[in-house]
Amino acid sequence: MLPVIIVGAGPTGLALALALAGHGVPSVVLDGSTDPPTSRLARSCVLAPDVARWGALPGAAREAAGWAGWRGTHRGRTVAHRAFEPADAPLHLPQHVLEATLRDAVVRQELVRMARGHRLTDFEQHGEEVLAHSVSRRSDGRPEESRQWRGRYLVGCDGARSTVRKLLGAPFPGRTAVERYAVAALRAELPHPGEVGLHRGLPVGEVTARPLTEGRWRLDWPLPADEGLVTPEALLQRVHGTLAAWHDGEVPDHELLDTGVHTCHQRLARAWRVDRVFLAGDAAHLLGALGTQQVTEGLRDAENLAWKLAVACREGNAERLLDSYQTERRGAVGRRLRAVDQALPLVRGRGGLATRLAGRGRGRLALLGEAHAGQGALGGPADYGNSPLNGAVTAASATRPGTPVTDVPVTALDGTRSRLRDRLGGPLLLVLTAPGARVWDARHWLSAGLMPELAAVAETLELPAELLVTEEYPGAGAHTLLVVRPDGQLTASLPGADQRALRETVHWLRGAPAPAAPR
Template sequence: MLPVIIVGAGPTGLALALALARQGVPSHVLEPGDGRVDQRPARSCVLPPDVAHWAGLPGAADRATTWHAWRTTLRGRTRERVEYAAGTAPTHLPLDALEHALRLAAAGRRLIRIDTRSRLSGIEQDARGVTAYVYRGDRDAGAGREEKVTGSHLVGCDGARSTVRKLLRVPFAGRTSVERHAVAALRADLPDPATAALHRALPAAHGPVDEVVVRPLGDRQWRLDWPLPTGEELVTPEALLDLVNRTLTAWHDGDIPPYDLLDTGVYLCHQRLARHWRAGRVFLAGDAAHLLGALGTQQTAEGLRDADNLAWKLALDWHHGDADALLDTYERERRGAVGARLRAVDQALPLVRGRGGIGALLPGREHSRLTLLGDAPLGRGALGEPGTYPQPRSRYGVAVSTEPGAVIDDLPVTALNGDRGQLHDLFGGPHLLVLTAPGAGVWDACHWLSAGLMPELAGVVKRLPVEAELLVADSYPGAPAHTLLVVRPDGRLAAALPGSAISELVRYAHTLRGPAEQPPAVTGRD
């Protein structure tokens, strides 16, 4: 069988390759660079709980830190402090640590092939697969050759200047430079080492700091971000050092504490969205499909959500075929979610960053600013929630605390062989069917395997047209006893059904394989 071709070996591309491998699908990753990962402590990413499993890979876990709380201050006084409940805190780690861990994991999988110095120059596709024209070697020096690589599908994870997107002639609408930030990574002893914080109008000995976000990175390391005025004014090293010193004096009674400056930089936040994410057997993901980052939104996290969403759908089509309608839902779900996030940023920016005008006279504006700036790190509202994908409604559906299409809560589950674990640890594999059965956590599996609905459900699961695993849990918030939770491989609740609604479960499984109209083939050459 042909592999899935993945263009780009950044976090999104490598995560997609690993997610496909877990589903038994081979991939061929094409990387134009030499495979080296630049170490830049000032480049980090914040991963919300629904994608934080990627930070648990060997090589990343020891450099990741999970925050205990979020604090917002105004003029040095705390206006809000939120302690993260178990399972709700984001994970913060250097981007190079995540990339290194993904490469390490990919190198150990026989289903993943990574070719460096391989630059895409053209795409052709038909009903059977995709052909990628790849130039191997140094094209500028004339040292190399063009080859053909064939695959079942192709996914462009090749960044903001995506060659795949350009070959498909897909518009990349939006705005650039909606926010500009100075950033520094340093090692120092700062207050509240497990708390991330936003400080506005921070009083300092040598002049106030308008705004700074401080995020712990672990091992006494911190990332500090300061929003800069819009424009092209050069940020000199001296100006950035002054920002660091003024900020530190505010927390140390006017004195500059000992610190090691590890890295600095200036980065721009863009707002862009590709018009289409699918053209036949070719898809866009990550930076190739969208750009965001203003007001604390996290581009890396959105790229990982793309990978989790697309992988299981590609896998089902790769193994069984006839999943065209399911593949269409990738663009509908992910582009819809990212588009909603971009619209929320567009609506919030004038309030948060605007100066003067009639809005400045409105009561409560500063409170609204602080609330909006805390939404993304707290995972709340349109800026921070992982989003809910629209799902077909079932006439047999049972109302539970989680809306269909949202990320399901984590809970202890028991497999049919008696193994116990956490539900979230099983994401990325087959569909999960969780039956709520009070007392299941107490009794040995041999007592309930032959009782009630279990024998019939176990038999039906074996005959479903998609792979699924049956699990049992004591309960789920808002769910009556003997509710069957249908959980997609990306951790989203597909449906909550009465355990006896066997026909509805079978109907759902068959809809995943439903055909759709095949879009016209797209061909491009560079």
């Protein structure tokens, strides 16, 4: 099998390589950099629950802080609060820790080849393959070495200045410097330990406090549009003013660990796929204003694309399936960017509705808190409700096709028990609701009712599938069968006994053309 060529070794590119390996697909990662990620605590990332598994890998887990809740305050008074269950809490960790963890996992993966120092210069598409050209720097100072790489597909995960995107000629419209933040990482005792806080009405204005591990925090202050260079003295004044406001006018003992200025852009590539070449991560989109999370969206790109590339590499004839990547992911990110554009005048503007919201405090906090609380258009999970891959709903459940499934306890056919989210990233999952399944020993119910027939059908479907059982699922009745994609999105909700509907659903999800009508 020819590998998938991945250009770029940031979080998106590395996660894509690992996700492909999970499907048994080899890849080559062209990493133009020879330097390790810079250790910057002021450059952290928040992983939403649906992609939090990447932050739970060995190495990252010890520095990933799971938040206990989100709190919004106005002039010191709590006006909004949401508690997080541990399984549904966002993870917050330094981005360099995530990158180092993913890189370590890639190095140990036999199906992934890392090409350090290789910078893409060009590519060609020929029939069933892509030919990539790269140059690499020599450590002894000799001229750069040229090399060619053959692959089945190529994915540009090479950042905002993407060479792949430029070679494709894909426009990258949008706006620059939509928001700017002064950022500081420090070790201190702050109010509401373990909770992300959005605080307005302080003498220094608005500040967001995000907890890290070991008593460390990241603080972000939005900068006025007319504020120029942020000097170290000005940033230190913000730190001291904020700490004093939380400690009755006194600046407590603290350790300043890192500072910086973060600029948020809004851009969306018009084309995410051209034949055998795809874009993902920063190469395809830029966001970050109002707490939206660029790394989370890049990881969603990787999970969405990986299983589709795996089907195409193994089975072929998957054009509709590959086209759905752009339809789903570009649509979801585009809606996120539009939500930011609509919210910015309300929370940062003056006059009219913005003035009324400021007077109440609560209205602005509700909008500003959406991304941090994982709610609404700014922070809710990816919604592929208009996906061409969505199947039928002939049995009720609380999850709509095209949205992430709820993480429930499940039992595999061998009796292994786990969480549904822990089973993602492999084959298609068929989840049957079977009340009493956790009470009875697996050997009793595996040979009873629908189980033998469903297990036999699962082995003959057009896509690899695994049958799981859950005691209950929100909104679903007994013997409801949920068809779950490898990236965690629900495809269909069916009666467990309807084998024909299951086969038709998987055929549709497979993306293969409909069979020709008999003559």
